Amino acid sequence: TLPSENHTGGEASTEDEADPHIWFSAQRMKIVAKNTADALVSFNPVNKSTYDQNLAIVLDKIDAVDAAVREILKSTTQKKFLIMHPMLAYFAADYGLEQLTVEIGGQEPSPGELAALLDLAGQNQIKALYIQRNTSVKMAEMVANALTIQKTYALEPLAEDWPANMLEIARLLAEGLN
Numbered sequence: 207t208l209p210s211e212n213h214t215g216g217e218a219s220t221e222d223e224a225d226p227h228i229w230f231s232a233q234r235m236k237i238v239a240k241n242t243a244d245a246l247v248s249f250n251p252v253n254k255s256t257y258d259q260n261l262a263i264v265l266d267k268i269d270a271v272d273a274a275v276r277e278i279l280k281s282t283t284q285k286k287f288l289i290m291h292p293m294l295a296y297f298a299a300d301y302g303l304e305q306l307t308v309e310i311g312g313q314e315p316s317p318g319e320l321a322a323l324l325d326l327a328g329q330n331q332i333k334a335l336y337i338q339r340n341t342s343v344k345m346a347e348m349v350a351n352a353l354t355i356q357k358t359y360a361l362e363p364l365a366e367d368w369p370a371n372m373l374e375i376a377r378l379l380a381e382g383l384n
Contacts, residue, residue, distance in 0.1 A: 229368065230375070231296035232272035239264045271369045275301060278376040282383040288327050288353075289336040290346050293363050297375065303383075306332070314345050324352050334382025338363050357382060 228234040243261040247254045279301050287298075292307035306327060308315060315323060332353060337346045339360040350358055359378045365371035 225292065225295050227293045227363070228296055230294055230372070231300050232268050232275070232372070233300055234296060235368070236265055236268050239268065267369060271372050272300075275372055275376040278373065278380050279303070279383075282380055284331070284333075284383040286330045286332065287334065287336060287379060287383060288323075288332045288349070288355075289361075290349075291338050291341065291363075293338065293361070294336075294375070297372075301376075303379070306330070308345060308349055320349075324349070327353055333357065334359060336361055336378070336382065 228238070239261060243257045246257045250257075282303075285302060286304045286306055287294075288306045288308070290308045291312075292305060292310065294303075294305050297303070298305045306323065308320075308323060314320075333355060334357045335346060335350050335353075335355050336359050337343065339362050346358060349355070359382055361375055361378065362371055365374075
């Protein structure tokens with residue numbers, strides 16, 4: 207897993223804050239699929255051919271999503287994006303982006319950390335803010351107002367339809383990064 211990030215996109219200082227959001231990485235989802243198939247085979251070797259066939263289908267779907275996300279993001283002019291909750295580190299790593307996070311470990315930044323983050327976001331001409339759907343918007347509104355951000359995008363962290371959600375996240379990032 208990736209370590210959790212600090213507010214400026216670098217690594218956090220403690221190993222305890224590993225980023226759990228692996229499902230936002232097509233490459234890591236392929237590993238999960240392979241490990242799942244291997245585990246099923248170990249428990250039920252009689253159905254290995256079925257598991258292998260299904261794994262091939264899943265891997266093809268993941269590859270298709272990955273290719274579509276790459277296509278959506280290929281023309282982004284900005285590579286850094288501002289996000290309230292650090293949920294897209296794996297996504298960013300896969301697609302050559304960098305997330306700047308407002309909160310770390312569910313905690314709001316100190317006034318000094320917020321000032322440094324706002325300065326960094328201003329230097330990078332951040333025009334959009336990404337938030338998790340169904341979360342408090344108080345801090346997001348404060349950050350958006352401080353940066354005169356006109357557009358805030360709500361992302362769904364736990365959508366049931368993984369392929370559609372990955373494509374939606376890519377579209378929203380592309381819109382905010384251009």
